[in-house]
Amino acid sequence: MLIRRAAIVAAAVIAALGLVGCQDQRQEPTRPPVSWTTAPISDDQHLAVLGAARAIDPCALVPRSTLESIGTVLTVEVDTPSSCAAELNSTEFGSKTRLNWSISVDRDPLASFEGAVESRIGDAVVFAERDGAEHAPDVLVHTCMGSARFPVTIGLFVQVSTPVADKPCAVLDSVLPGALDLLRAAPTMGTSPDTPESVVAGADPCAVLSRLGTTTPLAEQFVHGCVFDYQGSTIDLQYSYTGERIVAQGDPILVVNGHPGYDLRSITETYWYGAVLGPAIPSAGTVNSSLGPRVPVVKVMGRDPAVLREVLTRTAELFPAA
Structure with missing residues (x-):
């Protein structure tokens, strides 16, 4: 079936990108391997990167063991085929901690945003907010977000919201390095028990x-x-x-x-x-x-x-x- 064939192709693409530690020796000369530290140049390389990103399990990037170090894990589930969310400690607004993270591919340089500080984590460029901003008395939730991208153009966005008395950027700082390490390891769909099987997970929207x-x-x-x-x-x-x-x-x-x-x-x-x-x-x-x-x-x-x-x-x- 076409979807099964797409899954096989996605696995081959990851190998061609060197995302699982080995290279496909049978690849065509027009599809050279692209590492996480190398920007894709040709259209074939860019398409290979897209295919590899689709095959990554989003919920596996912030596993339950990491979430449990932050608080009591209540739910973890996919938002989209390439994003995941977790709720901790409470279901009540103003009392719960929530994390959202998503995988992206973008050839444009990673853009900063208001309040962000630039840094590097390994080969990835990072823009992230810092704790310390003053909040109005009626604010119940404090939010912190960060974006990171590898030279290969695969990136990760993470947003953390906590009760206003807590420090969401400290949570972000504790999560982001490990999430980027796991992103680079490219866990395949189904690695996390919280990522369900789905016919659109890993599917190429341009296949039609x-x-x-x-x-x-x-x-x-x-x-x-x-x-x-x-x-x-x-x-x-x-x-x-x-x-x-x-x-x-x-x-x-x-x-x-x-x-x-x-x-x-x-x-x-x-x-x-x-x-x-x-x-x-x-x-x-x-x-x-x-x-x-x-x-x-x-x-x-x-x-x-x-x-x-x-x-x-x-x-x-x-x-x-x-």
Whole structure:
């Protein structure tokens, strides 16, 4: 099946990048290995980096053993195929500690932000906030964030929120070095018990282009998104996890391989179509009854509904029958 083949290709890409300690000796001359300390140059190298980033297990970057050194771990779960979140100590706003972290790929230089201090952790450039800012008396939560990126263009964003009396940047400082070490080790999907199996985890959002007979520039290809022109219409395609009832509240428009598709159009000139691609992923907490369980979804946006319907159909065909 195509998804299984994609997983095999992703594993080969990681080997080609030298992310698992060895190189694929059978790689083509046009696909040279790229190390974490080397910036990719060719389009093939950039595409290999994207494939490698998709194959990394996000929840494995901050394991429960690390979280337990911070507080009592209540939940750990994926937000998206490339991000994870954990709640500690309490479920109450103003009392809980929450960490969010996500994997990214960006060819542009890592940008600073207000309040950030630049540093280096190994080969990675880091911009992170520091504790010590004054807060208004009615503020209940203190937040600290940091971004890091290796020369290979794979990066990590971490945000920590704590009760205002605590020091979230101290938590960030305790987490970031180990998370970057693990990122460089490139743990594969399924390494963490908190990362569920999912048909979109590791999937290439631009894989449908070959079925449509079109291409798109490298700058329009992302970890879980793809922007391309097709039949005179610009299409934005995204893989995500979404509450099943949010998708199912749209008007049913098709079923492909058992995957239901819906018209999610808002009141604009732009149409949103979406399809459920697989079974619900487990929830670490209570499922919101109004949203339903989270399911792997493809969403496509554009201005021509006929074109969107075709793109949605061809994308759903890539995934195993429900």
